[in-house]
Amino acid sequence: MSLRKSSSHSLGKKQLKEKIVQIYEQLLQGEDPSLSNSNFWDEFFLLKPKPLVLKTELGNLKVEQLNALKPIIRSLFSHCVAVLGETSSNSHHIKICNAYQTITALVDGVVKVLTQEYSYDLLDALMEFENSTKVVNSLLNHTSIILTGEYPKCVKMSCIHAMLMLMTSTQIVSKNRIMEYIVTSSSFLESIFWLLSRTETRVEFGHDCLIMLALLVNFEKDRPNACAVRLSLVDDPLILNGYSQAITAGLSEFCMQNSVAADNSSGWFHSFTSMVGSMFVTDENGKNESLCGTKVGLLVAFYEAIHLNRNFMTTLANTKTDTSPCNTLAHTVMSPQQLQPSNLLVTFLEYCSLVMQDIKSESRLNLVKLCFIILTCISEDQYANALMSDPHLVFRVQLHRVPMRHRKITLDLAPPMPLVCSLIDLMVEFMMTHLTKRLPYSIYIQSVGVIHHLLCYQKKSRTRINFEWRKLWSxxxxxxxxxxxxxxxxxxxxxxxxxxxxQIVNIINLFVTFGDTFLMNPTSYDELYYEIIRCQHTFEDLYSLTARYLSSNGEHKASASKLSYSLVNIRAILTHFSPKIDEFLTSQNISTPTEDQIIDVVRNNYDSLTLKILDNLDNFERYNEVPKYASFFTAIVRVMSKDMRKTLESVTIDFTPILTGEQ
Structure with a gap:
């Protein structure tokens, strides 16, 4: 070890080390100072720890050295846990903070030595298999009491950081054996819910609480998970709203940072690319991109709540939100748009409009994919659809739009409208701005699917929303x-x-067959026919495409057959109205008709049009995580865990209140 092997010559005047560093050296030389001093551990936990020193020196050990030091490491860890239950001394807050900092350094240092894919070694190194149940349960019981008790902020913060360090000690969360104990601890889970349900604790610890919940729910998802079951059953409005507000606060902070960056830069696109570029950190080989700064952990927590607990849908449109404790933008002058009532869904839609603009790398693509999975779950839910389609529940959603050559970027000053309009607008924006050679095919499937779900609800509920449908058709x-x-x-x-x-043709068929049940007025229906006729060549080419593949025995023959059949009504419309329009042009002696003239021809010839009733236009296959997205979430949680660990390394906790007695 570097410290204990340093010669007196190399140390020079630096030999006068702090007492805590000297103790670390003794311990890592295999010595047990408590054998000669019965008060050693009391004195040890009153000394200000040096987590970086302990972590570094542990990390420099070889596996053989670490194995030899296991008795010392286990003793140190068990004494840290024992201190957490101490309440008798006047300095117990200081001791608890010092114990948690020591645990954090121990875990971080040992993990750097051990193979991170398997945490059996970590469990054995910290507490020995035979004692693991007793030690971990004691740790969790003390931690639950501290989190829900009257303890200073810095005590709870150091507690949460230590738990996050333990929970992220492996790159794959399901291979973390310590998590087996944490998942089954009802007291620890309830303490997290308790923190989320109270405004003051949610503001301080909400983000970290959601990360812990996301990690717990994703532990061994293929088996029954007590945390997932408990989350699915939550019906306490305080917990549900607290959960929602913690997500909203984090996503709002992200959106606000973008707004400030845009205001302080020479141009919107420059500010956006700079901001997004700083969020995605890549290693020197261009691989293993990180999603630090994108709030990916909050998205996973959001997804799990939406996916597991239908009660959570009731919080989507709640307008009460918290202010982020680490928000450095509190004194920024707010625009009238930013002062509009907001909620989780409003904030999430704005967030999506930002992150979906640059998806060149796989990690960025996966972030947008996760966002669209969340939107898929929301769009399938009847209650969420009712909320979004309520004409009396309107919000102004600021959708950020990517600069393009054919349009100028201006601040979106759209009037308040039902949220379903903003969601469709977001999907339209995505479809229109990502038609590149590297087509993000899977996300296009998702976006069209979201629109289909929304329209199925509009049709079944006969809800008429005031949306500019031509944007969607175009x-x-x-x-x-x-x-x-x-x-x-x-x-x-x-x-x-x-x-x-x-998918697209079936949605057009839905408009053609049932548009009269959800379009705002007959004029919209007329405009639909006009747009179909205007794009006649596109549909003719599409039919020719299917005919080519139907005549062969290739792998696409079956899907080409389905597409060909779905075009039957559109072809009937074109076949019916084309000669009528030609007759009109001949009779009026004109070559280029106006839109109004075409629409007049359409209106006058509806009665003689015959269409087929196509089956299952308003049905869809409901979202299922397994098996399609199982590996995707394993990868996302892995990134989330890695990024959380990186964040923990850069966070500093202010212990001044307990050191000065300002508790």
Whole structure:
């Protein structure tokens, strides 16, 4: 070890070390100072710890050296746990903080030596298998009491950091054997819910509480998980709203940082690219990108609540939110748009509009994929749809739009509207801005699916929302044109363009067949027919595409057949109205009709149009995490755990209140 092996010459005048460092050296030389001093541990926990020194020296050990020091490490860890239960001395707050800091350093240092994929060694190094149940249960019981008791902020913060260090001690959370004990501790889980349910503790610790919950729920997901079951059953409004407000505060902070960056820079695009670039940290080989700064942990916690607990849907539109404790933007002048009533869904939609703008790397793509999975779960829920479609529940959502050559970027000053309108607008924005050679196919499938879910609810509930539907139809037709233009290159990449086109065509069929039940007025229905007729060549080319693949015995024959059948009504519309329009043009002796003239022809010839009733237009396959997304969430949680560990290393806790007696 570097400290104990340093010669007197190399140390020089620096030999006068702090007492705590000298004790670390003794311990890591295998000595037990308590054998010659019965008050050693009392004195030890009153000394200001040096976590960085302890962590560094432990990390420098070889596995053989660490194995030889296991008795000392176990003794130190067990005494740390014992101190947590101490309440008799006047200095017990100081001792508890020092004990948690020591635990954090021990775990961090030992993990650096051991193979991180398996934590059996960590468990054995810290407490020995035979004693693990007793030691961990004692740790969790003391921790639960501290988190819910009358303890200073710094005590609870050091407690939470130590627990997070233990919970993130392996890159794959399901291989962390210490988590087996934590998952089954009802007292620890309830203490997390307790912190979330109270404003003052939620503001301080809400983010970390949600990270812990996300880690617990994702432990061995393929088996029954007590934390997942408990989360699914939460119906206490205080806990549900606290959970929601903690997510909202974190995502709001992200959005606000972007707004401030935009105000302080020469241009919006420059500020956005600078901000996003700083969030995604890449190693020197360009791999293993981090999502630090993107609040990915909050997104996982959001997903788990939405996915597991239907009661959580009731919090989506609640307008009461907390202010982030670490928000450095508190004194920033707020714009009228930022002062509008907000809620979790409003904030989340704005967040999505920011993160979806740059998805060139796999990690950024996965972040947007997670956002769209959350939107998928929301769009499937009947209660959430009712909230979003309520004409009396309107909000102004600021959707950030990517700069493009054909449009100028201005502040989105759209009037308050039902949230479903903003959600559809967000999906349209995504579809229109990501038609590139590296088409994010899976996210296009997700975005079209979200729109389909929303429309199915509109149709079944006969809800009429005041939305500019032409924006949606135009986006659909643009995607179809892109697919036709890039057919070969997309199929070479094994992207099923027929499945994507089928989704879009079925939604158009939904409008054609049932549009009168949810479009705001007959004019919208007329405009739909006009847009179909205007894009006649696109649909003819799409039908020709299916015909080519139907005539072969290739792998796409089945999906081409489905797409071909779904075009039957659109082809009927084109076949019916094209000659009518030609007759009108001939009779009026004009070559280029106006939109109004085409719509007049359509209105006058509806009665003679015959369409088929297509089955299952308003049905969809509900979201299932397993098996499709199981590996995806394993990877996301791995990134979340790694980023949390990185964050813990940079966080400093202010212990001044307990040192000065200001408790």
């Amino acid at each position: 986006a659909f037709f643009t995607v179809l044109k892109f697919v036709l233009t890039n057919e070969v290159s997309l199929l070479v990449k094994k992207l099923d363009i027929f499945a994507l086109a089928l």
